[in-house]
Amino acid sequence: MFHFFRGHHRLHHEHHHHHRGGGGRGPKMFDSGAMRYVVLQLIADKPRHGYELIKELEALTGGSYTPSPGAIYPLLSMMADMGHVDIVKDGNKKLYSILPEGQQFLDENRAMVDAVMARLSGSAGREDGGDLRALMHALKDAVISRGRGPGSTREHVDAIRAILKRAITEITQLN
Numbered sequence: 001m002f003h004f005f006r007g008h009h010r011l012h013h014e015h016h017h018h019h020r021g022g023g024g025r026g027p028k029m030f031d032s033g034a035m036r037y038v039v040l041q042l043i044a045d046k047p048r049h050g051y052e053l054i055k056e057l058e059a060l061t062g063g064s065y066t067p068s069p070g071a072i073y074p075l076l077s078m079m080a081d082m083g084h085v086d087i088v089k090d091g092n093k094k095l096y097s098i099l100p101e102g103q104q105f106l107d108e109n110r111a112m113v114d115a116v117m118a119r120l121s122g123s124a125g126r127e128d129g130g131d132l133r134a135l136m137h138a139l140k141d142a143v144i145s146r147g148r149g150p151g152s153t154r155e156h157v158d159a160i161r162a163i164l165k166r167a168i169t170e171i172t173q174l175n
Contacts, residue, residue: 035067037113038120039075040102041141043085047097050076060120060137107149117141 042048042056050072058066076096079085084102088095098106106113117138146152147160 034116034119035071035075036079037106037109037116039072040079040084040098040106041113041117043096044098044103044106045140045144047088047095049090049093049095051093053096103149107145110145114138114141 038057038060039053042053048056050069053076054067054069054072076085076087076094079102080087080096082101083099084105085096086099088097143160143164147157
């Protein structure tokens with residue numbers, strides 16, 4: 001079982017103890033299941049390196065949570081072992097991309113994925129501009145899952161395109 005901590009607390013494997021930090025930043029940001037949904041969704045959005053995932057999670061939470069490499073890399077290895085992500089050597093780094101089994105897992109757990117992403121959005125709302133960033137990510141996730149997911153049709157894609165064009169028009173006409 002993996003443990004994920006809020007803030008900048010790190011898991012110290014060499015000491016074999018788990019520190020849940022008492023530094024009052026509100027409730028624990030993630031449990032191991034929630035982290036898996038978020039990381040897999042980020043990889044589904046686009047292939048990423050582990051470091052990019054850490055930075056994206058930090059951005060999604062408006063800087064209130066930065067996962068440690070000791071939290072991210074074992075999770076990525078587990079997801080690869082489960083057949084949810086593919087690992088490709090990219091120079092001296094590893095690039096993680098989603099596999100069909102991983103996309104199916106996301107699709108089957110869409111309500112949970114959306115709930116976890118919404119919870120992240122709430123944490124980002126405390127930071128200036130965090131709400132917009134979180135909403136843009138949620139919009140992107142919705143467009144990708146409904147426009148490219150299983151069962152998407154030409155009509156879905158056309159409807160999404162029309163919605164996005166209306167949104168762009170409304171936003172650019174703001175005074």
